Amino acid sequence: MNVYRTREGLRHAFRDVLNFYHPDCIDTRFGGYVTQFDERDGYVYDARSKHLVATARAINNFSLGVLADGPEWCRTAAEHGLRFLSTAHWDPENEGYDWLLEGREPTDRTRFCYGHAFALLAGARAHQAGIPGGRDEIDRAFSVLEERFFEPEHGLYADRASSDWMDLSPYRGANANMHTLEALLAAGEATGEGRFLDRAYTIAERFTRELAAETDGLLWEHYTDTWQHDLSHNEDEPDHQFRPPGYQPGHHAEWAKLLCLLAEHREEAWLLTRASELFDAAVELGWDEEYGGLYYTVEESGEPIVDEKYGWAQAEAIGASALLARHDPTYLEWYDRLWSYSTERLIDPRHGNWYERLTREGELPEPDHGPEVEPGYHPITNCWLAMEVLEDDPMALGADG
Template identity: 45%
Template structure:
């Protein structure tokens, strides 16, 4: 790498760190309340009305501020993460160690669902807290890992579905989404602890979802499965705009998996055969598969003003709403893939991913509101492209933009360290 290129990578790292911290600065201190956090409206910046707090939003906010601390942000990043951890432990966590899905600010249960998706985010929150050096978080990380093992983790290391408060499973359903975020959480736990067992767990989930199951759908990632992990192509077919479980293929999740597989490639190649990652000789080619998923996302979903929400197997759109989180995941994926391509000396591919990265970055203004908070989505052009904010209690405290800029920052740093 010549000095001109090196300086360009340094500039990219600084730019992403600044973007990350600017997102957090919008959230702090207005998102904090006496206990836990509140979501802020993208138009006004005012807290949402009502007193319901969603487990996923709490965990994502903890992870956000912990990531700010990891990026050497101001002291308030760590303070805000610790603030949210107290609420996670005291309000969301039940006596049996499980986590309630929705509570009031006083910790009164509103929805006692034991959500696999939500528990994956609890693991992520504690992993980021451990990585940021927050006292006591490692015990919580261990306890949450054990709880997931006991209550959710089943065949092939995959998570089963949501349960009632007594841990009775609600429906014979298995979901890609909860498992994708479990993979994300396991990777974060590996980053925080160096424990290769977490890397192995992430590897198992990724191989099942992103490789094996996708072999039956032409390489695309289906979202919904039966209890025996058979593709359920009819699931929610009458609810195309379902918030968490829409029918069809989601380009945003293809981009998100591309990022996770790039991280697996980074850690496995960095460890070597005798490193903490163990013998990975039988692992898939994560880099090649990540490229395939990224290309599928842009080929089927990219529309210059965002990604369509869902599409059919032939690539025809089902729901053309453009969600901000999908754009953010593509930003992170393109950054991680550019770094992996550069690590292999694949200059043409590194340049291609950097070009996509720049294209995505200039589109962030399409989703950022006047208050600096991202809107949930834009409606398609035939619906005038109107911006839509999330409904309360909401689950997105700008977690995806923070993750995108964090990955941009550390991928650039990794590229410099690969020399």
């Protein structure tokens, strides 16, 4: 029996990732978090860089620790991070979140929708966990997203702007909208306000039905400023770190997860149907039958473009398969297969943290020692979702947890 079909097993994996970062992640000099830990040996390689997304994701993690009845230090850690987000990252003059800081000094003030979405997620999870100031952050982040990024004529969000909001990039992307959808779902659940869920539904329908209809049901990542598919985007940079060409199996699984969550609040039958279709596409196109794991990017045929295996993609597919299994137990086969690959290859047996990426064959490449880290957000979030599935139905994953 897969131990991760039980609460005990999931809580163990959940706690291991939190413990990898805490208490060394608490920055008592500048405030906020230190998140740049070497994934193999655990040492801090950069104690000064403060990335907006890393700050927000760590708040999410510790807030989920509170919601999962974790150690008391989860509450203290979440409060610590939320204070930093609302002061150091927030630019009161231009009313936006700064992207990158050195200590407390801004070094990149580009306004990314992606970053503001994570600020909304952080506020939502903090509010849900009863952290003071969470509700204020929800209102502030949502206001910026609506006033600066949302394009009513398209029903979607723009990608990025200059620090003074005068210049809006012509690039439009799926990733920013996907994470805005995630944050809106969290805000709706935390506040009980339908406006967040209504906006989430709009994004879901535009992307996974209307835009996907133009690419045979698959989800393209890159668009023009009029939301036309930009099929040649970065075609000369197949290994681009953040905007590679091709289809991403991990994102198909992540969208499937979000549709399952949205279906808990809406009655439209297409949500679960599309969730199943997108997950099925993720594993049919992206699963490596020889070495295991989901490829990073693939052609429409399933031929890999970048054959590396990213930890976040496997974690998102675990969360999606757990949610889908509530409606169709056959998805437990994928739940088990994904956990098997992750425990054998991706999870450090010494520290319990997840490696960022592996080669196709499952070897560790040289680590990326940049500020754009995801301090355990994907495994923590998806372990928590699987625990929530068991909370609703102790037998949902096929074991009495």
